[in-house]
Amino acid sequence: MSNRRVKSLAADEDDYDDYDNYDDDYEDGGNEELSPEDKEQMRQGTTKVREAVGSAFPATDKEIHDALWHYYYDVGKTVAYLKNKQKPSTAPTKAKKDEPKSKLSTSFCSTALPGISRSDRGGQDGLQATIPQKDADGRQECISSTIYSTEFSAAEFFKDCPWLRIPEHRKAEILIEPVYPRLGLLGGASAGGKMSKLAALAAKRRQKESERSESTATGSSESQDDYTTRLNKLRLQEINRAKSNTSRDADTPMREGDKAVSDSGVSADILRQDLPDPLSHGQTTSTPDLSVSVEPCIRGRPSPFASIMTSHDADLFLPTSPDLLAVGENAKSFDFAEPSPDDVVMKAQNAKVAAPAKTKPKESARTKTTSLAHGVQQLSVQETPKVKSKNIDVLAEYKKVKRKKAANFVVIGHVDAGKSTLMGRLLFDLKAVDQRTMDKYRKEAERIGKGSFAFAWVLDQGTEERERGVTIDIATNKFETDRTSFTILDAPGHKDFVPNMIAGASQADFAVLVIDASMGNFESGLKGQTKEHALLVRSIGVQRIIVAVNKMDAVDWSEERFAEIRQQMSAFLTSAGFQSKNVTFVPCSGLEGGNILAKCSDPKASWYTGPTLVEELDQSEPSTYALDKPLRMTINDVFRGSVLNPLSVSGRIEAGNVQVGEQVVVMPSGEKAQIRSLEVDDEPQDWAVAGQNVVLNLTDIDPIHLKTGDVLCSAVSPIQNVSEFRAKVLAFEHLTPMNIDVHKGRLHVPGRISQLVGVLDKSTGMVVKKRPKIVQPGNVVRVVVQLDQPVPLEPPSRVVLRANGETVAAGLLEKNEMRP
Numbered sequence: 001m002s003n004r005r006v007k008s009l010a011a012d013e014d015d016y017d018d019y020d021n022y023d024d025d026y027e028d029g030g031n032e033e034l035s036p037e038d039k040e041q042m043r044q045g046t047t048k049v050r051e052a053v054g055s056a057f058p059a060t061d062k063e064i065h066d067a068l069w070h071y072y073y074d075v076g077k078t079v080a081y082l083k084n085k086q087k088p089s090t091a092p093t094k095a096k097k098d099e100p101k102s103k104l105s106t107s108f109c110s111t112a113l114p115g116i117s118r119s120d121r122g123g124q125d126g127l128q129a130t131i132p133q134k135d136a137d138g139r140q141e142c143i144s145s146t147i148y149s150t151e152f153s154a155a156e157f158f159k160d161c162p163w164l165r166i167p168e169h170r171k172a173e174i175l176i177e178p179v180y181p182r183l184g185l186l187g188g189a190s191a192g193g194k195m196s197k198l199a200a201l202a203a204k205r206r207q208k209e210s211e212r213s214e215s216t217a218t219g220s221s222e223s224q225d226d227y228t229t230r231l232n233k234l235r236l237q238e239i240n241r242a243k244s245n246t247s248r249d250a251d252t253p254m255r256e257g258d259k260a261v262s263d264s265g266v267s268a269d270i271l272r273q274d275l276p277d278p279l280s281h282g283q284t285t286s287t288p289d290l291s292v293s294v295e296p297c298i299r300g301r302p303s304p305f306a307s308i309m310t311s312h313d314a315d316l317f318l319p320t321s322p323d324l325l326a327v328g329e330n331a332k333s334f335d336f337a338e339p340s341p342d343d344v345v346m347k348a349q350n351a352k353v354a355a356p357a358k359t360k361p362k363e364s365a366r367t368k369t370t371s372l373a374h375g376v377q378q379l380s381v382q383e384t385p386k387v388k389s390k391n392i393d394v395l396a397e398y399k400k401v402k403r404k405k406a407a408n409f410v411v412i413g414h415v416d417a418g419k420s421t422l423m424g425r426l427l428f429d430l431k432a433v434d435q436r437t438m439d440k441y442r443k444e445a446e447r448i449g450k451g452s453f454a455f456a457w458v459l460d461q462g463t464e465e466r467e468r469g470v471t472i473d474i475a476t477n478k479f480e481t482d483r484t485s486f487t488i489l490d491a492p493g494h495k496d497f498v499p500n501m502i503a504g505a506s507q508a509d510f511a512v513l514v515i516d517a518s519m520g521n522f523e524s525g526l527k528g529q530t531k532e533h534a535l536l537v538r539s540i541g542v543q544r545i546i547v548a549v550n551k552m553d554a555v556d557w558s559e560e561r562f563a564e565i566r567q568q569m570s571a572f573l574t575s576a577g578f579q580s581k582n583v584t585f586v587p588c589s590g591l592e593g594g595n596i597l598a599k600c601s602d603p604k605a606s607w608y609t610g611p612t613l614v615e616e617l618d619q620s621e622p623s624t625y626a627l628d629k630p631l632r633m634t635i636n637d638v639f640r641g642s643v644l645n646p647l648s649v650s651g652r653i654e655a656g657n658v659q660v661g662e663q664v665v666v667m668p669s670g671e672k673a674q675i676r677s678l679e680v681d682d683e684p685q686d687w688a689v690a691g692q693n694v695v696l697n698l699t700d701i702d703p704i705h706l707k708t709g710d711v712l713c714s715a716v717s718p719i720q721n722v723s724e725f726r727a728k729v730l731a732f733e734h735l736t737p738m739n740i741d742v743h744k745g746r747l748h749v750p751g752r753i754s755q756l757v758g759v760l761d762k763s764t765g766m767v768v769k770k771r772p773k774i775v776q777p778g779n780v781v782r783v784v785v786q787l788d789q790p791v792p793l794e795p796p797s798r799v800v801l802r803a804n805g806e807t808v809a810a811g812l813l814e815k816n817e818m819r820p
């Protein structure tokens, strides 16, 4: 006998490698003696075993000692073991050590548990007692003895864990993959791996349960789904009923009051019979049959929490305490077949809202449909004008009224020539600006150190313009003389704002060119914007020009200086295309006010006997306009006029006429709009004609279709959008096929000179050179221009071509050479 105890659990080959000296060690220790305490326990145990089995029992002392040693001197277990051993047809008692030691072999010897092991031999799956025993050679062997002939049961193993006993109706159908490796290649797709024995057991049990359920529902033709649904319903009903019974009488065991039969006739007991019942106290359950008698249950009752969690079975443990019953009441299962409390409330609320609709007769719905159709009809009727036109014969009305002639003039010239100051003085002298306002401007200008700009502030209203002392955009103002109603278009002189100057010039009947007479400034100005502006206005179509030789006070009203400037400018303007009769010169001082409204009082200026500036302005001949042509007006500004007129546009009517209620078209969008009302010179009018500066208040159009540069035109004969045109232009710079920007008033669009058709003779207009590769400045040339996007253009419009911030050419669109 050895005192060396061996425990081999889940041994694999590696472990066996570690125990290569197993037998040797065992042999070495085989002769060890028992300790005195062991010897005494062995002696007493042997005596007790002999007494228990009787003297006739055929067991040797060695066998008894071995058993006692194995069972830790437990007499009862030793006796049971010896008796079983003597029974016939027991399982093989010898485990041959020489058997192949396979990793898959799960045989093990244990002394901790009473020899429970799994054995694959003979295909048996059972619990076996394995007792270490020495064979005849003194080697340790595992003596296997079948104690349980039943299958291993997880339910049994965990039977003393009540919180794991989940009721069947709460179990989800979840297939848990085995945690041990499948019998396949590592990492391989071993989908067809061998099923584990435990899984096989589970599958077998499920099959049994299924068969049992089918047999219960005999004669039923219901589909499986219907059956499952009804079954679940029955379960819920039964459980709720049981819970209510428990609530009413907690002392009454659930099973006693649980005999109700469901509507389907299926007894609740039948439904419950599959549920494991660990408290059956010896009763047979659906768990695997165990051949051994189960010891009396000595487990304590689960806690109230565990009872709630385990619901069905735990209901049996519900205590009778009122407080705990309250817990159980709160936690009772809800029958989800019924509407939830929220559903009830929402249903009631919906019913309340829907109630008035219910009371409405069907006719109200019909009325609603009719009103809807009517609304749609009204929408379609919106095509017709909202504002009624008076159908005025505008031309007849225009001829009836005798009015002052109106004239727009643009003030041009080099930067700081004194344009704004000159116009401010003119307005002040003409009482268009009162003394009080002028004093205010003067004070404010002095405060920021720009006192000399006080008159300029009459026109330069923008903060930036006042701070920088430069005009940025066209400033308009009005004044009247006895004969004429004037509109001033004060253009910026700085080269960066030439496009704005073009916009102003395009609306002008004539131009006032302001020249700084100071020494050196005239010369530099002539090279700068004096020249460019003069060329531009002529190219745009302005024929008359008044040259205001300004700042004469700075040169002491020098007649010589004035004569010098007049000579040079006359030559230049003539070369630019102005006729001598249309060019006049006035010496003046905007700052001091000489020769503007009244003659200069300075004796140094007595040599000048000609007209003042205002007198020159008054001598301008009224321009003629195509009043009977289709309406054309380039939009100068889009703004919110007032609360009543949320969408307004301003500009000068270039051709035709317009009246309130008329429908117009905006190009290039092609969107239609209606004239809600209009103003001429800030006065509401019913109609307006070409040459007048107007504000048109529009309706029935989205503002996104309106922008400056668009053309408002007659709906009957709208202007066409073109993407290519041919024009006769005067070259300001060298021209080649090149990228340019096309300007027409406020309209700017990028494009390119795609072709230089030919250089023209200035007087005859005949082609003198075909297809030049480059054109010198000062030549008149016919060009083809392609645009990046179609824009509304038509002859005889005047256009300006600019490139890299410089005006390179300006001219006239030619007829029948427009392509969409």
Ligand SMILES: Nc1nc2c(ncn2[C@@H]2O[C@H](COP(=O)(O)OP(=O)(O)OP(=O)(O)O)[C@@H](O)[C@H]2O)c(=O)[nH]1
Residues within 6 Å of the ligand: 413, 414, 415, 416, 417, 418, 419, 420, 421, 422, 452, 453, 456, 469, 470, 471, 491, 492, 493, 494, 550, 551, 552, 553, 554, 588, 589, 590, 591, 592
């Ligand atoms: N001595 C003198 N200075 C003048 C006269 N007119 C204008 N100035 C001064 O010239 C400067 C420029 O005057 P502006 O009226 O702003 O000139 P502008 O041509 O309108 O300038 P931009 O619009 O920016 O091109 C100011 O300091 C004026 O005081 C004048 O008649 N005599």
